[in-house]
Amino acid sequence: MKHLLSLAILASTAIGLAVPATAQTVFLSTQLRPIEEATAVREELLSGLDKPADYVVEEPPQFAVRMEAEQQAGKHTISLVGALHGELSPLADKQTLEPLDDLAKKLAGAGMPQSLLDLGKLGKSEQQYIPWMQATxxxxxxxxxxxxxxxxxxxxxxxxxxxxxxxxxxxxxxxxxxxxxxxxxxxxxxxxxxxxxxxxxxxxxxxxxxxxxxxxxxxxxxxxxxxxxxxxxxxxxxxxxxxxxxxxxxxxxxxxxxxxxxxxxxxxxxxxxxxxxxxxxxxPVVAGLAIPKGAPDKDNATAIIEHLATQDVQLKTASLVGFFPTLNVQLPPDLDPGVALLAGAVTATQSAPDAVxxxxxxxxxxxxxxxxxxxxxxxxxxxxxxxxxxxxxxxxxxxxxxxxxxxxxxxxxxxxxxxxxxxxx
The missing domain is CATH 3.40.190.10 (Periplasmic binding protein-like II)
Incomplete structure (x- = not known):
C-alpha cells in the first residue's frame, strides 16, 4: 500500500509540474497565491528577466509533498522555491537545498541586514535561503x-x-x-x-x-x-x-x-x-527564496533571486502586494498611501515596548x-x-x-x- 501511495504521489507530482514547452524556469511558491497577487508576480515582479520563469503556486501541505516526491524520484523540475521560513526549514534539515553563501555576501553588501540573512541559515553553517520579503x-x-x-x-x-x-x-x-x-x-x-x-x-x-x-x-x-x-x-x-x-x-x-x-x-x-x-x-513573517539540489536551471534561479532582491523590485513588491522589503531601503514619499499606513502599523508593532x-x-x-x-x-x-x-x-x-x-x-x-x-x- 505504501508503495502504491508513493507511486500515486509521484505520478500526480509529475503531472502537476510538467515542464512547459517553452522550457521556462519553474518557480514554485507557497506565497502570493491569490490570483491578483500571482498575476502581479508574473506580469510585474518577474518582468525584465533575460530568461522567463513559470511561476507556480501551491498550498503549503502540497508543497512539502511535491518537494519530497521530486527528491525521492531523482527527477527535478523545480529550479526555485519561495516559501516561509518554517516551510523551508524541513528542506534544509533533509539537506536538499543548495548553499547560497556567495549570493548572501553579495546581498549583504547591497543593504540586506545580517540579522535577516542569519535567519536564512536555518541554524546551519551555510546559507539555506535568501530573505525575499517580510510582513506581519x-x-x-x-x-x-x-x-x-x-x-x-x-x-x-x-x-x-x-x-x-x-x-x-x-x-x-x-x-x-x-x-x-x-x-x-x-x-x-x-x-x-x-x-x-x-x-x-x-x-x-x-x-x-x-x-x-x-x-x-x-x-x-x-x-x-x-x-x-x-x-x-x-x-x-x-x-x-x-x-x-x-x-x-x-x-x-x-x-x-x-x-x-x-x-x-x-x-x-x-x-x-x-x-x-x-x-x-x-x-514576524519572513518568506525566503531557495534553490533545491538538483535544480535543472540553477543559473537562472540565481538570477531570479538577484532580480527580486533589487531595490526597485523590492519597493514594487511592497506597492503591489503589501509585503515589505528585506533590503534596508527607505520607503519613497510617493509610495501608495495605503501601503504607507500598513508600514507604519508594522513599525509600531515591532517597536512596541511590550512586544512578544x-x-x-x-x-x-x-x-x-x-x-x-x-x-x-x-x-x-x-x-x-x-x-x-x-x-x-x-x-x-x-x-x-x-x-x-x-x-x-x-x-x-x-x-x-x-x-x-x-x-x-
Whole structure:
C-alpha cells in the first residue's frame, strides 16, 4: 500500500509540474497565491528577466509533498522555491537545498541586514535561503469606528479589555457586531492563535497550550467573540468585509488588508493587535527564496533571486502586494498611501515596548497543517460550540503532545528552547 501511495504521489507530482514547452524556469511558491497577487508576480515582479520563469503556486501541505516526491524520484523540475521560513526549514534539515553563501555576501553588501540573512541559515553553517520579503499581521479600522473607542484608549496601545469595550460600544450604536476575524476556510486564523493570542495571554505557544493562563485567555476570547461578527467564520480575507462596510474593525495579514486600505487610505487607521497579560504578541513573517539540489536551471534561479532582491523590485513588491522589503531601503514619499499606513502599523508593532515575538513554527515538516488544526479545533469547540474550556484544552493538548513527539520538533520562540520534542506542560 505504501508503495502504491508513493507511486500515486509521484505520478500526480509529475503531472502537476510538467515542464512547459517553452522550457521556462519553474518557480514554485507557497506565497502570493491569490490570483491578483500571482498575476502581479508574473506580469510585474518577474518582468525584465533575460530568461522567463513559470511561476507556480501551491498550498503549503502540497508543497512539502511535491518537494519530497521530486527528491525521492531523482527527477527535478523545480529550479526555485519561495516559501516561509518554517516551510523551508524541513528542506534544509533533509539537506536538499543548495548553499547560497556567495549570493548572501553579495546581498549583504547591497543593504540586506545580517540579522535577516542569519535567519536564512536555518541554524546551519551555510546559507539555506535568501530573505525575499517580510510582513506581519495588524488591525485596521474604519475611521467612523474611532468615535466609539472607550475613554482613554490609545489606538496603538490597545489591550483586550479595551477592544471588547470598543466592540460593545460599536454594537450598541450600530445594532450589529463590528469586529471581524478571518476565520473562514482559507483564512489565517491559526496564525492569530499562534502569533498573537497565545503569546499575549500565556507567553508561549506550545508549552503553555493548556495551562491556567491559556484557560483564562480562552475565557477572555469568549467574551470578545460576543461582539465579533458571526459571519467571521466565512471570511478568508478581511479587506472585502472592511471595504463593503460589513465590519468596521478587523485583524489580518497586511497583504490581506491592502486592497481596501489602498483604495481608500483616508478612510482607515491601521494599528497593532491588542496586548494581553503577558504582552503584545506578534508574528514576524519572513518568506525566503531557495534553490533545491538538483535544480535543472540553477543559473537562472540565481538570477531570479538577484532580480527580486533589487531595490526597485523590492519597493514594487511592497506597492503591489503589501509585503515589505528585506533590503534596508527607505520607503519613497510617493509610495501608495495605503501601503504607507500598513508600514507604519508594522513599525509600531515591532517597536512596541511590550512586544512578544512569536516565530512561525519550525521543525514540523509535513505536519504544519495538523499543528494549525489543533488551534482551530480548540477554537471551534470552545468558542463556536461552547464546550468546557479545561476539557477541550486537555484533549487538544494531548493531540499537540503526540504531534510534537512524532515530529520531534523542538521549541521555538517565545517558548523556552529545549532538547527533544517541545513539551505541552
Amino acid at each position: 499581521y495588524v488591525m485596521a479600522a474604519n475611521k467612523d469606528a474611532l468615535q466609539y473607542l472607550p475613554e482613554g484608549a490609545d489606538i496603538n496601545k490597545l489591550d483586550y479589555d479595551q477592544l471588547i469595550a470598543w466592540g460593545k460600544n460599536m454594537e450598541k450604536a450600530t445594532g450589529a457586531p463590528q469586529i471581524g476575524f478571518p476565520a473562514g476556510p482559507k483564512g489565517l486564523m491559526a496564525r492569530y492563535f499562534q502569533g498573537y493570542f497565545y503569546p499575549s495571554f500565556t507567553g508561549g505557544v506550545v508549552r503553555t497550550f493548556k495551562n491556567s493562563d491559556a484557560a483564562a485567555g480562552w475565557a477572555k476570547l469568549k467574551e470578545l467573540w460576543t461582539v465579533v461578527a458571526p459571519t467571521s467564520t466565512n471570511y478568508d480575507f478581511m479587506q472585502e468585509p472592511l471595504a463593503s462596510g460589513e465590519v468596521m474593525v478587523a485583524w489580518d495579514h497586511v497583504a490581506r488588508l491592502k486592497n481596501a486600505i489602498s483604495a481608500s487610505p483616508d478612510q482607515y487607521v491601521v494599528f497593532p493587535a491588542p496586548a494581553g497579560p503577558k504582552g503584545r504578541g506578534y508574528m 515575538i512569536s516565530l512561525l513554527p519550525v521543525g514540523l515538516g509535513d505536519k504544519g497543517g495538523e499543528f494549525n488544526k489543533v488551534y482551530m479545533d480548540a477554537f471551534q469547540r470552545i468558542i463556536l460550540q461552547n464546550e468546557p474550556i479545561d476539557a477541550v484544552l486537555k484533549a487538544q493538548g494531548d493531540t499537540m503532545t503526540r504531534l510534537m513527539t512524532d515530529a520531534k520538533a523542538p521549541c521555538w520562540a517565545p517558548d523556552v528552547k529545549n532538547d527533544g520534542a517541545c513539551p505541552v506542560e
